[in-house]
Amino acid sequence: MDAMEKAKNIITSGKFVRAVLWIAGLVAAFAVVVVLWSVLRGRPSSVNADFVTESVVDDKTTVINVAAGDTLSKILSENGIGGKDINSIANVLKTKAGITGLRADKDKIEIVRDGGPETPITKIVVLPGSWRRVELTCDDAGVWNCNAIDIERDTRLVYRQGEILDGDSFYLAGMRAGIPAGILADVYDLLAFEMDFERDVRAGQKFSVLYEENYHDNVKVDNGAVSVVSFDALRGNVKMYRFKKSDKSVGYYDPNGNGAIKSLKRTPINNAKVTSSFSTRRKHPVLGFTRAHKGVDFRAPTGTPIPSAGAGRVVARGYNRGHGNFVRIRHNSSFETLYAHMSKFAKNVKVGTAVKQGQIIGYSGSTGLSTGPHLHYEIIKDGKHVNPMTVKLPAIDNLDAANKKKFLEYRVTLDRAIESLEQNPKGFIQM
Template sequence: MQLVAIYGWDIDFALDIRKGDSFTVIYEEQYKEGRMVVEGPIIAAEFINKEKVIRAFRYLDNSGRNDYYNSNGEAMRKAFLRTPVDFFSRISSKFSFGRKHPVLNKIRAHKGVDYAAPMGTPIKATGDGIVAYVGKNGGFGNTIKLKHGGAYTTVYAHLHRFVKNISRGKKVKQGQIIGYVGQSGLATGPHLHYEFQIHGVHRNPLTVKLPKVKTIKKEVISEFKKSIRPMLAELDRITGKNVLSARYPKSITKEIKMNDG
């Protein structure tokens, strides 16, 4: 679960994982009286997803907070999660300007992504924001619209129900449950319709470049790069890119194997 939390902004673990993908993690082990009592946090990781190498390093910033950054000092954490539901069976409709509406039987732009999921599946706010609208919205049925600063808006439609005490003007946090999957409005089955807008323009939620939360400050970037040098060397050693050698308490490398069916 730590790995999912680190990479969840870059990799959709329900859609993006491919046979042959692999990951390597370096993590701490905590000992008491000579005995290992608990596995500590991941301190460095490498994930190869669709031949793209993504590395992450744990670093204590000036505010005293441990977070994960890539080797350039850019935060792994983004302003938005890639998907608003953790568990869904499939994407039933993708972002398209030429999709045939399953109920109206007309060609109509589909300006979002539909996640087919069981009735009642929890829906998360993909970013910190303020509730701009909550209620019934025509063919969208039960809908929540969130505003995220001046530029970004997200929409969650066809909900079965909302969480208690959610109302217009209320602040929500990234990852907070805001409602549950349903099929209200014009829908042929339970799913979530999710939209992502920038300055009112609809963007494909699956491919839009998500804004970063923060980067390491320029005045400490050299210190950051120096601190991760041993972990870079250890990842290189583990994955066969022999440069320097640095040993950490524990590491593991796994290749992802998937059933052909």
């Protein structure tokens, strides 16, 4: 809102100006609501949400933002391109640029007519994400050719630190620290392996994030990955570093080089409040008598997507009186997880389905013995229920000796970057 305040000071009078500022304020407020909403739902948000699917940059170029349900042939035929050309374009995109489909909300297409509107198309540009341009032109013989260009990216590391204040959530403190919504969503994803956001968050705790910003021609285009995240949790400092191994695969590791990405998440839904903890004895809210609570309850309005805590295979999907609609997943020879009280199951998730970590398996609800919509989550280890918040979980990936040595050196570099940015919080480090 700083820019708005400045604008208000510079431009002083006039009903028109006031009306424009008022409308700008409304648009900004709407954008904030959209961003908040998408973060609270735990999605990596597209901050620059484009509500317009088609726009004209100049009188030669029309830009189409690929939306859900769009296909290459649909977009091209809507722009007057015939079936034969569409096939030829699809073919050259596949063989020369490795593009077989368009991704909604990510990819763009530019239609260029050098002669101006209503003249024949001279060039079609496919923009898969922000960092690649695939230009398609048709030669005199009517053959489409393509030229893929990688856009030069200048990556900068920036650093934000914050502190939890009284009555804060980590989310509010993160926004106040200036951490962008999408980065904050990634941070939640990482910390969910180690933290219980309900019981581990206290006033006075400090946290920090070192992350990438990508620039082109000195203009910021998007945010990249989280490089380092640190949080002073109750059980001690949780710190994770992003590291690329010699085989080019990327992972997150603790300061000693142990894998930080665990086989299971303690908190499957990001930013969900714990409403009831694991205990061997508690008074059951519906049955009234004392009975063990074999899982953890997370507040989740009906319809909240439930991601699988880890990769595995669905071994049960059904209904029983206690759990209501539930899904049980086997992750390896010792671990299983169970998700209860679902309002509905995800399509294509059936007994036998292989699921990835984070894949949506169903939606929260209040079926079975339940007093209100929530997710009841259980971890079963070697056939016994264990406390999801304290059980020791195996890492997915640990470093071998050679990579560990490289990691420890790289960690020193990142620690130095953090030290220097702590002194100069508005600065950045060029990668």
